[in-house]
Amino acid sequence: MTPLRTGGFGQSISLHFTGEDGRRYTVRSLDKDPTKRIWDELKDTIVDDVLQDLISALLPTGALVADPLMEATGILHSKHTLVVIPDDPRLGEYREEFAGLIGTLQEHPSEGPDDTPGFAGSRRISGTERLWEHLEESPCNRVDARAYLKAKLMDLFIGDKDRHYGQWRWAQFPDGDCYTWLTIPEDRDQAFIGFKGFAMAMARKRLPRQITFGDKYPSLVGLSTTGWEMDREFLSELNKTAWDSVVTAFRRDLPDSVIEDAVRRLPPPYYKMIGETLTQALKSRRDALPDFASRYYELITRQVEIQATDKDEYAQCEHLPNGDLAVRIGLIEDPGGKRKAPYFQRTFHPQETREVRIYLRGGDDHAEISGTKGQIVVRIDGGGGDDTLTNASQSGTSKTRFYDYRGKNQFAKGRGAKIDERPYKRPPARLLRARYALDWGGQAATAPIIRVNPDMDVFVGATYHRQHFGYRKDPFSSQHFFKIGLAKDSDLKGIKPFASYTGNFREFMRDFDARIYLKYSGFQTIRFNGFGNKTEIPRPSSFYKVEQRHFVFAPALEFRAGDHKGDMPHVGMGSLRSKLTIDFGPIIKYSNTPLSSNREKYIGSLDQPLYGTDSFGQVGALGEVAYDTRNSLGYPTQGVRVRVAGAIYPGVWDVESTFGSIDGVASTYLTAPIPTNPTLALRAGGKKVWGTFPFHESAFLGGSGFVGSGISSGNLRGFRKNRFAGETALYGNSELRLVLTKIKLLVSGELGVFGTADAGRVIYDKDPDNADKWHTSIGGGFWLSFLKRQQTFSAAIVKGDDLTGVYLRAGFMF
Known part of the structure; x- marks a missing residue:
């Protein structure tokens, strides 16, 4: 040889x-x-x-x-x-x-x-x-x-x-x-x-x-x-x-x-x-x-795919009385429409098959659906050419779907076939064919959770994440996140349960996704130090904790545009990320802040009970607009992120009179092409509440931050959670991030340092004139990143008027 x-x-x-x-x-x-x-x-x-x-x-x-x-x-x-x-x-x-x-x-x-x-x-x-x-x-x-x-x-x-x-x-x-x-x-x-x-x-x-x-x-x-x-x-x-x-x-x-x-x-x-x-x-x-x-x-x-060719072809789908679906595909022999014997012929049974997808590809094709009201969904993609797609069956939009946006096509909807003429490009073959299907089936994952933080001794639980894939629904058809657990807090006595569910549904209504958020927390531990920008906290931190049970139900419709390239993962189950997101929907909240359980706390020591204590139910509406052009989630070096959310609660249930809020935050990232690749990260945000509102809907500073849609991020380091409360909260954050060197620990990565400077204040109409101080903090730390900065960890020490805090987290604060 x-x-x-x-x-x-x-x-x-x-x-x-x-x-x-x-x-x-x-x-x-x-x-x-x-x-x-x-x-x-x-x-x-x-x-x-x-x-x-x-x-x-x-x-x-x-x-x-x-x-x-x-x-x-x-x-x-x-x-x-x-x-x-x-x-x-x-x-x-x-x-x-x-x-x-x-x-x-x-x-x-x-x-x-x-x-x-x-x-x-x-x-x-x-x-x-x-x-x-x-x-x-x-x-x-x-x-x-x-x-x-x-x-x-x-x-x-x-x-x-x-x-x-x-x-x-x-x-x-x-x-x-x-x-x-x-x-x-x-x-x-x-x-x-x-x-x-x-x-x-x-x-x-x-x-x-x-x-x-x-x-x-x-x-x-x-x-x-x-x-x-x-x-x-x-x-x-x-x-x-x-x-x-x-x-x-x-x-x-x-x-x-x-x-x-x-x-x-x-x-x-x-x-x-x-x-x-x-x-x-x-x-x-x-x-x-x-x-x-x-x-x-x-x-x-369960979901069958049939591929035709670029020749002129016919596809006959007949719904039979017993629920079966007979499919025949063959060549159209001449311009007169003469049909040759089918080269594909099979009868599908509803006990085995939920859906049949036929891709006609190129050529001038004819597809016909006939018969009774079917049990099997039929999807026909006309592909290229001038196609004729006809529904003559008793089935409507739930079982008959036509897709075609190329060529001069003719549609006969019959009893109501759904017609989709929107342009669509399937995911790249390297993802779809070589590794993982993105339009059928599903996958699931579970993971344990053990957390310790200042508001609870320990939380032990688990998450379950299931993802389903569907036709033309990239990168998933639906996502389901479940979290359950138990928390032990020595200050609040006993073991408290927690459960939440988040469901995301792609194209629930054509151009709109849907989201469902449901949560029950038996240990909704918040902190309340009183209203105002100049409150004092002479007692131990635990004195200002508030024991509260909390329930939230918030369905929403979402509009998305400009999906990021990273939104189509072929491994794992990441969240969908788009450049523009608009969502809106109703919200139901119920909280129980029993004064009997909080008598030894600050909130229970007040002469007059705060509005919103004991049992408190509210129903309202939420809306949010988000715009995100960041080039990375773990370590952004350019782009902007803007989020604005509004909420309104009319005077029903336990709400005495209508109140509402608007909450916004914007961040940007500026990087200079010089040694150490310095990135200046800037963020500014605030919240305004109007009307007579329950204490837990205040504009808080120090801790939970952006809360308009149940979203939480720190907004003022060096201060305790919810340190100040008022009708308006304003804050700004800045970080200067520098790259020091490449490192090799378990894997190769980068090591850097960063400095922080935060400022913020709340506005409360009953504050004295001298309560206009801007609370500030300053600090610094180091960061590590791995896998092309997809995984970043940071550690910082920040000194504020309240405390000197140590902050460990995946990624940065913003």
Whole structure:
């Protein structure tokens, strides 16, 4: 063989050869270097070491075991042979790097020269991206769904979770006047992977893809996620009967003798260590495969995707009396509208399928929905061309959706099909196809909480976050945050419960999102030191605490514009962030501040009870406008952020007369291109309350700050929470942030320092003339940032008239 070129852009390195037989071959290294694909900031750090250590979880010779299993089940593949590249002068320029390298040798699937048959007698070999182009051109190019399912079953069987679109090649074979494409699975690096141990078990709760191979199947989502987009497209024509027949044949083709022989292909030292365990695990997984494969069928059949082509085509969807949906797609043969026999035909059942999505792509297409009132949602995307989309069924907008904004289209709504002609661009293929689906399914995560702060001894609880994805709802369809916990406060006696829920719903009303906020707190610990800008606090801090139970219900509609690029995460579950946000809605609040429980506190020592104590209910309306152009959340260096909120509560329930408030804050960031990259961060804000208001709706300074929509941030450091209360609060904050040096702790990052200066005052109409002082504080500290400043932590000591406080937080105060 003659060396041709090097390869390997991931964790492996490879050397390509040309054989005397004219075929191409590749040797891939057994050893891996995962650090080739991580950020420079993480190289030569503990993360680098951990990732390299995790390579030990791989089975380097797993491909040797997979080969005979694929041979037995009839899956097209390239066989592997364990080799050592000799130290031979014929290696030429590659000798220094590759001499002595241990790897696997395999034929590289390629086309034959001069239009002769290529790999396995195929006519053409393509990667997945080129395959998609062929499939889009004409229905004469079709993927063999049964063959692809066998390959997917093998992935599940051997625990190979890394099956994104780059891990496949495709062989084209003539099929009459058309062509069939058979899959060629590649890269078995992560087959039989073993992420074991306590740390990985904990990590799997948030990262289900970190699976481990064993005699029982792992998380279905974790094992299958990276292949979802391909699976939903290429397996959509298989009903349950066809699916089960493939599974049955696959299982039958793997008797004990085949499994035992496959495992014996391991090198003797490997077989001695894990041979018996691996053999037994494969036998157990084979026996359990029908149930696991059935669960996977149920998962990818809930929302089905059918891809048409760029030819002129028809799509017929008929709602049947029993709730089934019959779908037929075929070519329109000539301008007269003559239709050929369908190339796609399947009947969907509501017990299995909630939604069918048909992408007609280019061409002048005709889609028709007929029949009874359906149980399955039908979404038809016309794509390019001049399309005709007709609803002649008994179904209305809840089950019939047409999407088309390109071409001269005609719509027949019938009993009320929903028509959407807004331009839309799907998320980038690198996110959608290679890693995670963003328009179907969902994910969830839980996390414990333990907090300690000056207002409570300890809070112990947990959060649950669930995210659902939906059609054309980026980056999610709905988000649900639950938080529950218990707090212990020695000052307020006893254990107090807490529970909250926040729900976000994308495009609840076309151009408007919806949000629901619900909270109950049995320990709504606030502080009240009296009204005015010159109040004294001679007693201990605990004397000014207020025990209050608190309930809030606040639904809202939100309008968003100018989403940030970071709003479409393909990992994790971040909050949606837009440049402009407008929200409005009603609010219900109920608080109980019993004087009997506060008799030994300041609020209980007053001669006249404050308005708002004991049971107090209020109902009103909220509105907020936010504008955000910051270039980073963790460490902004440019941009602005402005928020203005208003609230009004009429004289109903326990409110004696109408009162309201307006609350605003604005910040900006100015960075100079000089050494230390100084960033001057400036913020100014305030709140005005009018009318007769309960004490807990005061304009507070020192602590909770921006409270118009239940949003909280500190506004005056060096002073206790809610230190001053009045009808108006004004404050300003400034920070000068400097970069000192790059550091390397667990990971690479930056170290810097910053100085702070705050000022603020409240205005209260009963204050004396000399109560116009601006309260100030000054301080400084240091900050650390990691991962390109996505994670920033700061620590500061700030001295004010009240106290010298230590402030530790993720990020900065603003």
